[in-house]
Structure formats: structure tokens, C-alpha cells
Amino acid sequence: MTHHLTLLHKLGREVWQARAQLIAIALVVSIGVMVLLMMTSAKQSLTRAQQHFYQDYHYAELFVELTRAPRSLSEQVLELPGVAIVESRIRSAARVELPGYTDPIQAQLLSIPSQRDPLLNRLHFSSGYYPQTPQQVVISKPFAEAHQLQLYDSVTAILNGRRTELEIVGIAISPEFIYQIGPADIMPDYQRYGVFWLHEEALAAALDMDGAFNSISLQLQPGTDQEALKIRLDALFERYGGRGAADRDEQSSHRFLSEELKQLGTNAIFLPVLFLGASAFLFNIFMQRQIQTQRQTIAILKAFGYSQKAIFGHYLGYTVVVIFLGVVFGAILSRWLAAAMVELYSLYFNFVTLTVSIQWTTMAIALLVTLVAGFLGTWRAIYLAIRVPPAQAMRPATPINFHQSWINHLLASPWFTQGARIILRNLVRHPLRSGLTVFGIAISGGLLLFGSYQFNAITTMLERNYRVEQQMDVIVQFTQITDGQALASLAALPGVNYVEGFRSVPVRLRQGPQTYSTAVTAFSPDSQLRQLAGLARMPEQGIVLTEHLANYLGSPAGTLLDVEFIAERRIRTDVQVVATSAEAIGVGAYLSLATLNQQLYQSESLSGAWLLIDSQAKDALYTALNEMPQVAGYTHVREAEAKLRAYMDDTVLTAMSIIFVLAGSMTFAMVYNNARIALAERERELATLRVLGYSHTEIARILFGELFILVLLALPLGWGLGVLFALGMSHVISSELFRIPFVLSQQLFGWSALGVLTAATIAVMLMVRRLRRLDLIAALKSE
Structure with a gap:
């Protein structure tokens, strides 16, 4: 027991003496733990809320949309x-029209059974009741x-050109619309798109659907073969x-939520590995230094009967x-950042309850992963030290084997000052340590470039999509073809400067076992308002897929694609993929308007139009569009x-800002820790130089000059790592x-270099004070 207390007392004293270095390492560890817990907790909170809802x-498992079918078909x-x-x-x-609001509002209307509550896709009411x-x-x-x-x-709903006044008796959310977006949108716009649930009689009368339906939802028995059932439903x-028939994966709300959960899972692995790997590296450097200076102490502990196990544990x-x-x-x-992230998600995803809590299993995993990283970073240095026999450990370490080499002849050149020779010789004599230091600083520099890259890439993505690919101002959807x-x-409407028509048709794309449901958009190859990324113009023949969709289906340019058009009548045919489009937002397929009408055996048909308008006449245009019965929205x-842009600022850019700040913190920890170790290792040498007449400035140049050389060597390697991080x-x-x-x-490389050099400068400024307080007598007495 006395032995253990002695070692514990020694540990406490030395931890306090090395507190600055250890706090710097703890900072990097805390970053890795924070990112791991934050991302994992946010994902668990979303997943738990989704499953409960x-x-x-x-929430139904299969959906079928159709034109019209008799109610008896449900049986x-x-x-x-x-x-x-x-x-x-x-x-x-x-x-939909609301008093005092002139912008367009689109709504999805869904019927509610007349005599009972819904069996599927039930509503959670924040207030009110079913109609x-x-x-x-x-x-x-x-x-x-x-x-x-x-x-x-x-509220006023305009259905089939007729206005209907409706009284709001309930406000609710549905598991079917956790991510509530319009049919052609990728972001929620709650002011301009809403979901309305009406009494069945109201919709049946407005659409002449008495005794009929045009949508059906199914809940399946456990173990049901969904693909086989979908084939039966399609035939029926x-x-x-x-x-x-479409399953949950083809529903926009579920699909977007699943993608977000996937990204959280990726970040929960990728980022903590980087930060905890850096902490393991810092552990290794610190422990090597600590053990190197305590060789005789370890020998004395062994001589006094301390076991290798006890010393290892110490x-x-x-x-x-x-x-x-x-x-x-x-x-x-x-805990704080995960709560902020979940609160942010609640702006875009609508759940009954969305609370954040760090599970004990998540905390245990974080602790285990961190312990493994720390153990991997220290065990070898400790193990090699405790294996040295006491008699050998009591002797000073074997001096470095000096010998003549090309570097010695180079350093003998009059081009180098004496201080420069000292710096370069020390770097060459410790190639492994210098290399590891360069690599550690390079990792943090790569993260800085990676964080900056996100800002630049997202700006480029939005500029391409909304300034090059989509040059229209307004998209108009017709009620019918x-x-x-x-x-x-x-x-002829006020403010309209230019008009182009387009056609959008639901399709099911198949390539071998892969199937994807989307909509094909058709427009003129001479379109001035719609461009395809990477293509000069829309091809006259064949289908164009976005690269993401082509990769998913395994359908590069030149392959035949099974296309099922789900229009007024079902037509299935093979169409050649003639090109892919590198569009960064959304997925889709494109045909020339003439080709689509030919495939559907129709003359020129349109489902909507793109308008280029005068922004000053926007309100007058909206008023005119509201009066046109053929305009659905x-x-x-x-x-x-x-x-x-607001969504990107709130989510992706906020996360990248955090990463940028954390990477800067890790850079500081890396440089500061190496500076502290370098000063501790060279106290005797620097004190000797002071006695020989070197000034504080001169020895500072020697000490920190070596550090800045390592930083400069790390910059290009960090750029390379940052490019790899960004690409991955x-x-x-x-x-x-x-x-x-x-x-x-x-600019990305400049920001990365500026971040690393700034962190290095701050670390050096903190070390200058310690250098000025160097105790020459104590340093010269050291081994």
C-alpha cells in the first residue's frame, strides 16, 4: 500500500509540473470525445424520435398513387x-390563399375517413381534432x-378552379411528412407549402371521386417479401x-431523413478518428520525453522492489x-452542442418529441475508444523503458553516434550561421521524431484546409445550380397536361419577359437489380433557362442522368436503361443513356421534349413553364397567376x-465552422506541446549557450527556428492531407x-497556412516567457 501511495504522490507532483503539456493533449482528446458524443447523440436522438413516431x-410501409379506382378494390x-x-x-x-399574404401557396390535400380515425399515417395533434x-x-x-x-x-383552398372556404379545427403533424417539402422542392418552405387533411366528402365532391380513391397505404405483416408484393400491386x-408501388425509401420525407442520419453516422466516425489519432501521437511524444528524463528514476524504483507491472501502471x-x-x-x-444541433434539426424535421440525451453506452464507447487511443500512444515507450535492467538504466543514455556525412559537409559551408548549423544538425540527428512532428502538424493543417474547403465548395455548388443551371425566376405547374x-x-402576363415550356413525367428506372423512382424532365435542347452541368446542350436523342443517379443504377453513358413512364398510360421501353450531368443538387433524368412526346405517342404536351420575370412586377404577376384556373402552383x-442557403448556413457551414475552430485548437496543441518538449530536452544545451555569451534572442532563434522549420515542412504535407480529406x-x-x-x-491553401502559422506564433509567444525564466544553474546540473 505504501508503495502505491508513493507512486501516486509522484504521479500527482509530476502531472502538476507538466500540466501545460498535459492540458494541451487533453484539449485534443476533448475535441475527439466531443465530436464523437455530439454526432452520435444527435443521430440517436433523431433515430429514436423517428422510430417512436x-x-x-x-406510418405505412407501402404506398400506391393512381388515377382512380373503385373503393371495393381495397378488399x-x-x-x-x-x-x-x-x-x-x-x-x-x-x-391556398390567406388574407394579407400575396405569395403563392401550394398545398397537399389528403382525405380523412368520414366515420372513424385513420388506421395508418395518423396525426399527432398539437391542438384541435379530426374534421x-x-x-x-x-x-x-x-x-x-x-x-x-x-x-x-x-383558409381558402382553390381546387379545380373553385374556391372553398375551410375552417381550421386542428393543427397536427404526421409521420408521413416529418420533412415537409413540396413535390419539386428539396428544402422546406413552410410559408409557401402546407399539408391539409380534409373530410373525405369534401375532396370526393371537389374531384368527382364519390366511391373511389386515388391513393392507398399498406401496413405489412412481418417477413413479407416487399418486392414480390409490389409486383402484384403494380399488376392490380x-x-x-x-x-x-413505392416503399418508405421512395418517400421524400423518409428518404431525406435517412440521408441525414447517414451523414451523421459518417461524421461520428471520420472526425473522432482524426482527433483521437492526433492525441495518441501527442501521448507518444510526451511519454518518450518523460521516460527519457527518468531512466535513472525507473532503475531506482526497480532496485527498491517495484515490479514492472507497478511501474507500467504508474x-x-x-x-x-x-x-x-x-x-x-x-x-x-x-451535451451543449448536441442540444444545439438537435434544436437546429427541429426547424427542418417535425417530430412529436425530439430530445437529446447522452446514453451511458455512448459514453462508455467514447471512454473505451479514448483509452485505446491513449494506450496505443504510450504503451510501447513505457514497455521498452521498464525492460531495461536497472544497472544499464543507471548509466546515461548512449550518446548519438556522430559520423561524417554529406550533411556535415553542407553545414560546414560559410552560408550557414552557427545557429543555423545547430538547428539543422538537431533535426537530422532525430529524423523519426522530426518526421512525426511534421506529420502531426500536417494533420491539423489538413483539417484547417478541409474546414475552409467546405465554405468554398458550398458557395460554388449554389452558384452553379442557381446562376448557371437554373436561370429561370419562376416555375409554373399546370393542373393538367x-x-x-x-x-x-x-x-402576356405582367412582368413576364420570357417563357419556356417543359414536361415532367414520373418514371421508374431499372438497371439489373437496381430500381429508382423519380421524374424525368423534358425541355427543348435550345433552352435558354435550363442548362445541364457539364453539357453544352440537351441531346436530341437518349436520356441524360445526373451522375449520382447513374452511379446508383450502374448506368454510365452508352448503356441501355429500362425506363417505365408512369403517365396517363404506362409505357415501358429501353432508352440509351447518352450522357451524365454533374449536377450537385437533387437527382433526376432528362430528355428532349420531342423525344419524350415521341415515347408517349403524343404531340407537343407540357406540364409546366419556366418564366423570366421583372422583379418589380412580381406582385402583379402573382395576382394574375392566382386567377388562372389552369395553374396548379x-x-x-x-x-x-x-x-x-439558409439551410446550408445553419447545418453544414455551422458544422464546418466548428471543425475549423477545433482544427485550429489542435494545431496550437501540436505546436505548443512540441515546443515545450523541445525546451525541456534542450535546457542544458541552451543554458550552455547562454553561459558562452549567446543572448536570449539568439537562443530563442535556435529553439524556435527548429520549430518553424518543422512547421514550414508540414505545410505542403498538410495541404496534401487536406485535399485527401476534402476528396474523401x-x-x-x-x-x-x-x-x-x-x-x-x-485561398484554401492560404487559409490553412495562415491558421498553422498563427497557432505556431501564439505557442512561441507563450514559450518565450518560459525561455527567459530558464534557470541556468539547475539546467547545467541536469544530466
Whole structure:
């Protein structure tokens, strides 16, 4: 027991003496722990909220959209193998008007059963109840909050050109619309898009759907073969205009949420590995220095009967202390940052409850991973030291074997001052240590470049999408397929400078076992408002896929793609992929307008139009569009751009800002720790130089000149590592929502170098004071 207390007392005294170095290492450890806990806790919170919402409110597993089918067909669906629950409904898009709000509002209308509550996709009410009469409506909570709507307020829905006054009797959210976006959007816009649930009679009367439905949802029995069931459903509903059975993965809300969870999982692995790997490196350097200066102490401990196990545990205590500090600080910071991140997600994802809590299992994993990193960084140095016999350890370390080499002849040149010779000789005599120091600083410099890269890449992505690829101002959707005469009507509206038509048709793309449901967009190859990234113009023949979709399907240019058009009638054919488009936002497929109409055996048909407008006449244009019954809805592209920029600022750029700051902190820790070790190792040498007449400035140049040479050598390596980090993250973070383009600029390398040099300068300034307080007598007495 006395032996253990003695070692514990020794550990406490030496930890206090080396507190600055250990705190610097603990800072890096806390960063790794913080990122691990923050990302993991945020992912767990979202996943837990998603699972509870899906389960408690009976989110359907399969969906079928169609043109019209008799209500009796639901019974046939229920008899299919594996089907547990079936619920039919009526679904329709509509425009909505609110007093005092002139911008366009689109709505998704869904029917609620007349005599009972829904069996599937049930609503969670924040206030109110299900509609009981055709004049009542339940609205989505985000839409209500965006317009400050309350119970018993009125809204006007425009359906089939007829205005209907509806009374709000409920405000709710649904598991089907956790991520509430319009059909052509990739970002929520709660002011301009909402979900409305109406009494079944109201929608049936407006759409002439008495005794019929155009949407059906299914809950399946455990173990059901979904793909086989989807084939049966497609065959059953084909004659009723079925657009193909879709599972949850093909629903936009579930798909976007799944992509976000995937990215959180990636970040929870990639970033902590970098920071904890850096901490292991710092542990190794510190422990080597500590043991090197305590060779005789270790021999004395052995001579007094301390076992190798006890000595090993004693020196491992440094690691335990640092890890304890790092885990505590990291856990405190992660709790705060995870709560902030979850609060941010609540702006875009609508759950019943979304709370953050760090699970004990997550904390245990973080502690285990950190202990492993610390152990890997220290065990070898400790193990090699305790194996040395006491008699050998009592002798001074074997001097470096000096010999003549090309570097000695080079340093003998009159070009080098005496101080420069001292610096360069010390670097050459310790190549492994110098190399590891360069690599450690390079990692932090690479992270700084990586953090800067995100800002540049996202700006480039948005500029390409909204300034090059999509040059229209307004996208107009028609209530039904129409001909080119509709363009003339739009061109005559106030403020419209230029009009182009387009056609959008739902499709199911197949390539071997891979299937993807999306919409093909068709427009003229001579379009002035829509460009495809990487292509001079739309090809006259064949289909163009976005690169992300082509990679998913395994359909590069030149391959034949099985395309099923789900329009007024189902047509399935093989179309050659003639090119891919490097678009960074969204996924899709493109055809020339003539080719699509040819495939569908139709003359010129349009489903919408792109407008170039005078912004001064926007309000007058909106008023005119609201009066046109053939217009189902319209979207202002520039406002959509503003929403996406806000989302990027709130999520991706905020995360990258944190990474940038943390990388700067790690750079400082790396440089400062190396400076402290260099001063501790060379105290005797520097004191000797002071006695020989060197000034404080001259010995500072020798000590810190070596450090800055290592920093300068680390800069190009850090740039290379940063490019690799950026390239890897661009690939990993790729999703259906967006793909970060791999774009480099000179500013990125400049910011990385500035960050590293600034951190090095701060560390040197802190060390100058210690250098001036150097005790010459104590240093010269040391071994």
C-alpha cells in the first residue's frame, strides 16, 4: 500500500509540473470525445424520435398513387399475401390563399375517413381534432406556425378552379411528412407549402371521386417479401392508372431523413478518428520525453522492489489523467452542442418529441475508444523503458553516434550561421521524431484546409445550380397536361419577359437489380433557362442522368436503361443513356421534349413553364397567376435559393465552422506541446549557450527556428492531407439532397497556412516567457 501511495504522490507532483503539456493533449482528446458524443447523440436522438413516431402513429410501409379506382378494390388488396392493413384515401394538389399574404401557396390535400380515425399515417395533434364536416380542415403545424394560424381561422383552398372556404379545427403533424417539402422542392418552405387533411366528402365532391380513391397505404405483416408484393400491386392497379408501388425509401420525407442520419453516422466516425489519432501521437511524444528524463528514476524504483507491472501502471497514469480530463470536458461540451444541433434539426424535421440525451453506452464507447487511443500512444515507450535492467538504466543514455556525412559537409559551408548549423544538425540527428512532428502538424493543417474547403465548395455548388443551371425566376405547374398555347397566355402576363415550356413525367428506372423512382424532365435542347452541368446542350436523342443517379443504377453513358413512364398510360421501353450531368443538387433524368412526346405517342404536351420575370412586377404577376384556373402552383426559384442557403448556413457551414475552430485548437496543441518538449530536452544545451555569451534572442532563434522549420515542412504535407480529406468527405457526404463539388482554390491553401502559422506564433509567444525564466544553474546540473 505504501508503495502505491508513493507512486501516486509522484504521479500527482509530476502531472502538476507538466500540466501545460498535459492540458494541451487533453484539449485534443476533448475535441475527439466531443465530436464523437455530439454526432452520435444527435443521430440517436433523431433515430429514436423517428422510430417512436413511425410506430406510435402507424406510418405505412407501402404506398400506391393512381388515377382512380373503385373503393371495393381495397378488399382485393387486403387479400394479397403479407398485407395486414389497407387504407384508401383521396389525394390532390391545390392552391391556398390567406388574407394579407400575396405569395403563392401550394398545398397537399389528403382525405380523412368520414366515420372513424385513420388506421395508418395518423396525426399527432398539437391542438384541435379530426374534421367532422366537409367545411373543416386540419393543417400541418409548420404551416400554421409560419402564418400564425389558430383554431377556427379560415383558409381558402382553390381546387379545380373553385374556391372553398375551410375552417381550421386542428393543427397536427404526421409521420408521413416529418420533412415537409413540396413535390419539386428539396428544402422546406413552410410559408409557401402546407399539408391539409380534409373530410373525405369534401375532396370526393371537389374531384368527382364519390366511391373511389386515388391513393392507398399498406401496413405489412412481418417477413413479407416487399418486392414480390409490389409486383402484384403494380399488376392490380395498372388498369387504374397506377404509378407503381413505392416503399418508405421512395418517400421524400423518409428518404431525406435517412440521408441525414447517414451523414451523421459518417461524421461520428471520420472526425473522432482524426482527433483521437492526433492525441495518441501527442501521448507518444510526451511519454518518450518523460521516460527519457527518468531512466535513472525507473532503475531506482526497480532496485527498491517495484515490479514492472507497478511501474507500467504508474506511467500509464499520465494517460488516465489526461483521458479523464478530456472525457469530462468533451462530455460537457458535447451535451451543449448536441442540444444545439438537435434544436437546429427541429426547424427542418417535425417530430412529436425530439430530445437529446447522452446514453451511458455512448459514453462508455467514447471512454473505451479514448483509452485505446491513449494506450496505443504510450504503451510501447513505457514497455521498452521498464525492460531495461536497472544497472544499464543507471548509466546515461548512449550518446548519438556522430559520423561524417554529406550533411556535415553542407553545414560546414560559410552560408550557414552557427545557429543555423545547430538547428539543422538537431533535426537530422532525430529524423523519426522530426518526421512525426511534421506529420502531426500536417494533420491539423489538413483539417484547417478541409474546414475552409467546405465554405468554398458550398458557395460554388449554389452558384452553379442557381446562376448557371437554373436561370429561370419562376416555375409554373399546370393542373393538367396542356399544349403550347398555354405559353402564349403566360407570356402576356405582367412582368413576364420570357417563357419556356417543359414536361415532367414520373418514371421508374431499372438497371439489373437496381430500381429508382423519380421524374424525368423534358425541355427543348435550345433552352435558354435550363442548362445541364457539364453539357453544352440537351441531346436530341437518349436520356441524360445526373451522375449520382447513374452511379446508383450502374448506368454510365452508352448503356441501355429500362425506363417505365408512369403517365396517363404506362409505357415501358429501353432508352440509351447518352450522357451524365454533374449536377450537385437533387437527382433526376432528362430528355428532349420531342423525344419524350415521341415515347408517349403524343404531340407537343407540357406540364409546366419556366418564366423570366421583372422583379418589380412580381406582385402583379402573382395576382394574375392566382386567377388562372389552369395553374396548379408556382415557385419562385430565387426564394428557393435563399431557403437552401439558409439551410446550408445553419447545418453544414455551422458544422464546418466548428471543425475549423477545433482544427485550429489542435494545431496550437501540436505546436505548443512540441515546443515545450523541445525546451525541456534542450535546457542544458541552451543554458550552455547562454553561459558562452549567446543572448536570449539568439537562443530563442535556435529553439524556435527548429520549430518553424518543422512547421514550414508540414505545410505542403498538410495541404496534401487536406485535399485527401476534402476528396474523401465529398464522396462520403454525397446524398440525394446535394453533393459537395470537389473545388480547390488558392485561398484554401492560404487559409490553412495562415491558421498553422498563427497557432505556431501564439505557442512561441507563450514559450518565450518560459525561455527567459530558464534557470541556468539547475539546467547545467541536469544530466
